Amino acid sequence: MRKEFVGYTLSQLKGMLRDSFVNELGTFTTSLDLKYTTTQKKSWGDCYDYLKTEFKHITKYDESILLFEYCLPFTNYRRPDVIMLFEGTVLVLEFKRKDNSLTQDVDQLRGYLNFLRRYHDETQKMGLDVKGALILTTSTDNLVQHCDGYTLVKGNGLIHLIEELLLRRCLDEGRSLTWANSAYEPSKNILKATYSMFKSNDLSMIKNISEHELRNILKVLYEITVEKHNKKRLVFLTGVPGAGKTLALLHTLYKLNQEGFNAVFLTGNGPLEKVLSYLLTNASTGAEGDSLIKGVLAYKKAYFDRYNKQPFTNAKFLATIFFDEAQRAWDEEKMGALYGMSEPELILKVQDAAFDKRGYTNVVASIGFGQSIYKGEENEFETWVRVIEKEEYSDWEIYAPATLKNKLSHLSNVTYVDDLHLDTTIRSNFINTTPFIEAVLAADINVAREENRKLREQGYFIHIVDNLESAKSYLEAHARETGDKFYGLISSSNIRLMDHQTYLGNARMMQQTDSQEVIGKWYFKDSSKLDAVATEFVCQGLELNIPLLYFGGDFLMENGNWVVRPTKKYEDKDRTVRNIYRVLLSRGRLGLFIYIPKNTRFEETKNFFQSIGVNMS
Template sequence: MKRAYYSNTIQNFLFDDSSKILGELSLYHTFALEELQRNAWISQIEVLKDQLKRFQEGQIYFEFAIPRMGKRVDVIVIIKHVIFIIEFKVGDGSYGNHAIEQVIDYTLDLKNFHEGSHHIKLIPVIVSTNAEIINNDQSDIDSYFTAAKTNGENLGEYLEKVVDNSEGNKINVVDWETSIYKPTPTIVEAAQALYKGHNVQEISRSDAGAINLSKTAGCLNEIIDHSKTHKRKSICFITGVPGAGKTLAGLNIAVERMKSDKDEHAVFLSGNGPLVEVLREALVRDEVLTTKEKGDYITKKQAAIKANAFIQNIHHFRDDNLISEKAPVEKVVVFDEAQRAWTNEKATAFMKVKKGIADFNMSEPEFLIDVMNRHEDWCTIICLIGGGQEINTGEAGLEAWIEAIKDHYGDWDVHYSNLVIENNNYITNESFKTWLKKSGISEQDLHLGVSIRSFRSEQLSNFIHELLEININSAKSLFNIIKDDFPIVLTRDLEIAKNWLRGISKGTERTGIVGSSGARRLRTFGIDVKNEISASNWFLDGKEDVRSSYFLEVVATEFDIQGLEIDWTCLAWGADFYYDNEKWNYQKFKGTKWQRVNQDIIKQYLKNAYRVLLTRARQGLVIFIPEGSEMDHTRPNEFYDGTFNYLKELGIKVLTKDNYTPVFLKKINKPIQRVKPPLNPIAEKQVNLKFEEPEPKVSEISSVNYNDVVSLNSIVKISYLSKIKIVKFQIVEDHTFSSKNESGIQCIKITSILAKALLGKKVGDIIQLNLHNPDTKISILRIIKGNEQKKIFKKTRTSEPNNERIGKLVKRELMDLINKNLLPDNEIINLQRADYSRQHLHIQYPLLKKALNSDPNNIPRYWAGKIKIMGSEYFICSEWYEQPTNNDRPYFIRWLSKMKHR
């Protein structure tokens, strides 16, 4: 496959006629060439011919392929020791977040998966041709996590600055071009790539020590072809460690057989509802998008018909074949997570109660084999088995499949790997092992022994195994091996865990919170494992969607995420499975208290649930273990401290407020001293609430001299500045906080409506704060209506100070504006809606003067939570779009209890 549509030295590119370059690009472009794409290429060529004149050497590539993502980079330029990944947005007047994330994704993909790019300086660049010129900081040169921005006019100047201000060995272009690309796609990316026609070699790694997935595919193809030629019925068991690529192998063989011989009607079946939902939706979205790029049109409904035939729910397949006794049309079926098929007891009970079939007396594996056995000539069943991954009652495991074959279908050919016999995670019944050795066929390539979920460390699954088996010394040794490549950290502060995820993830790398379905008391911390998620929304939707994993609000349990993965996870560890007295303890929450789990099988399910949760991350993991509370009999310290200390003993780093600073705060050069701003005594008297919080201890500060400070009409995350005489603040249109050096501008990014409502200012306004005393150690900026001068700092906490969140400032000022009738109801609601991420303003429950029958913006909402302030009655505007349950009440209460500090 040609890696780029056009490649040449920079000098030859400058010499080549533009029409010749355009012709080459058009030649390899597989879609219908639209005028928009043609014009974009012409603009790119013109800009680059003008801007690259100053370079005497280097290489340029147009439309460079990124196989894992199924995309192509607009332009790659290599100059000396630096590679520039350039994404053009011709005609754009701004540097959009989507474009920035896109070019960072391309850069990360090369850094992680292209062997020749591992140790080379990679610089992502976004070129928006109609945007304003931006002078990029030196920090942009030092990090491929931040995209440089240019409108093209200063592109050459920027490239030259990067090359001149960095060091490295000159890149051998030929070696770089021919470097091996070893991608590790997510299962969603893999399904999309295979569905499009890519083969497994293009999207799988080829590291030494890993069994190549193509070998597994070759082995399976030989078995299927043999069965077909010799009229045999066969069953294959693919086994592997968590993340080894079992699902990928199954999808690959289903696609290969579907494309090579449609009469076989190969199908991928799974009882994992979330996996089916996510894969189907991903294939549908991708086909609609790809078809659109080709200049054609297909509806989601049309695309879904094809995707739904290829990936099916195993229970629907089962039910269809209950109705008919004919052989199914499918000759090759792949059963994903076959260990989760039901036992005889569960299947029989389900059929009797749910289907009204009183005489059903088979396990699910036996019934599914029986269905395929209806074929008179040949068929092949491929079972994907995860060892030690049974997580629910009634899951039969591999032994039920062996038992069915042994007792009822002895004429079938059985193919398995030796690991099935050697590892008790798969089979414990010795008689089954003996029968397999005698009657089965051992196939080495049917076991995938190396995890490819985490491309960073192949020892991750081994470490998790030793951790759960309490093999402390072995776990310590393995952790020392993986810790540099696969970051694992520990914290008792959920906000720190979330900030760690936000800070370490780049581009569109997906983050999310996972937790055990039995960890019911995590609800105290806003983590409700009983709330059902929409799997397709959680796994596929973008950062702007509140239902997506990015929002770090909705938690996925082991049932939601088994068989799937994301880049970075936070595992919220509950009290259902905790370490104490050198052993694991198992509990189930029932009613209002915990009950001990005594059944070995239920204990194993619990341990397996945490095995699944601990192995869902591809790149890194933060483990949140909350503090206990002796005031809550359901959360005593012993349920949490033992687990925390055990993981800490293994060498996992602990993050606290003292040793961890969120990434966005690290950009401030000066040390940050955290203090809590003063309480507002007037507001305290105004608010009379039923729910109380303990008063923070405060003490007078007399050692710091304060000169007159101008009270700013601005909204900031409290900044503690040292030895700065003048600080400028500018309101810009966004939702995040950023800063520059002493004499630069501190950017307070908010919405226009918030600027108008709270500040009386408009976007673009610059406000200055003069700190007359250069030795001033601390200053606090607050929002105060009006421009009067006054000393604003009176008290602070003397130990373990904390920043006040922006949200608390906003809520305090909202109260004043509401009391003075300065903010109408619809503007309050718009403020909440504008803060779509709720990561900065946290306006979760704005107050209204009256309960409204409907939203002023014509969106149905739920109004509740009546309180009185200064004798006036107010209502809380809930964030939910449906009736809240009793589970939501603690959140209302917690918010109300903080109103006393306004």
């Protein structure tokens, strides 16, 4: 049973000790693997005091159920403070221990209200109106003020608001629990608007290839997943960096949902999730990118009971999962004892439960080799192999490209489909940069020189710069001539602080934890300012027309070989740092600038690139 809230009737709350209430909310928060502060405890106590005082002499609402810290479904535990359920209305109460509200307080409340209206299945099914109140508990004004889309209550006034809204009858316990255990379900209007935006808009940063050019893989994915086939199907899609794996998944995702099949796109790449959501959101049309694009963490929280190590029994499971960059799935060690299994196994367990409920299920996993840059991801595809080797998953039909035969040949339930491998990059307008990158990483001068020559002939350029101003001048001139401002700074996250200050100045190091707005705007508008640096964690899975790659001190040429000196610890530092540069070197769609500062430490690295025909600019 999904129970991600603390619920009491108002009568129970009135008879409860303050410390008991605060401690129970603390215990609940801890059960979610979240921490809480002394300030949070004070806020809970403040909420308790306010409600007890407000309803002290009112008994007609005693049997109403109050949901505290209700976890909105399929989110990373976004939680309104209190929800009250009435016949026809959901009332969301957000408490603030202050006299005056801030813009972020209002935005937070509006976000909860919008979610319940647009994504909460039971709210839609029951036809409930959603209202919200921002309650400032320390104010002595005692007034109720109706604002744009919410009500501001300063001090006492909640009872007045409830009566003003004519909220006389509480939702009974049975329907309240049904509502509380709701599934995530985007409204049809949102899905329609977002699909329309994906199909009709340019979206050049993620959609630099037409549906026609991906027709073979799209046809295969559609035919495998579209029907209710009474089977469990696991599909592996592989390809070189920039081959269009993400785009193929997105095309199929929106097509299936447009035809009424229930599917979501999952990624463990937080920045990719944020950029896709940002680019596919348009307030004027109602398109919301995050309606079908979700992080793996949110999926785990929504569908898997960590304590019983089984899927929730009452969940409304998804029919189809498109898991992008599935080579990054966590192994059992990274998942930890609380889960007791790897991410691939958890996903198959959940989708097993989906099969039991729906009669069919699909998991489509895109795999990019040599791109694992996080601890716990080093095993790449082997983590999946260890799971599908188990007898309990032998009833899954597996579809894979022939390139995976060497890893799957011992399994009898695999069908090989050549079109499931994309062997040509689209990131550079169909110019395949992979042989060049692999030759560079292998320090093979002859092959790298020849591959660089081929790239130049096809119009893909690579230059070295030894100072930031030279790069800026070139890129600004390029922008003036072409109108193309889609360039920006990228770097390994292992850059030393002193090097950052010396060679990148005040450019901010972006984090994968930055907001959707910050990361999305950087890609969409601000990258050309060169005042922020995207690390491998931020730019993996995305591209710029012309990246300016700071080639820092963690990967340097010494005596004819690459030497790795990361500032962080890795289980296999050589492999991981090479993967980092494999990601960074493949971010360019039109070309690449390699920034190697003037310093004797970097001299041999600069000489290596010049020896393979990469010239100073």
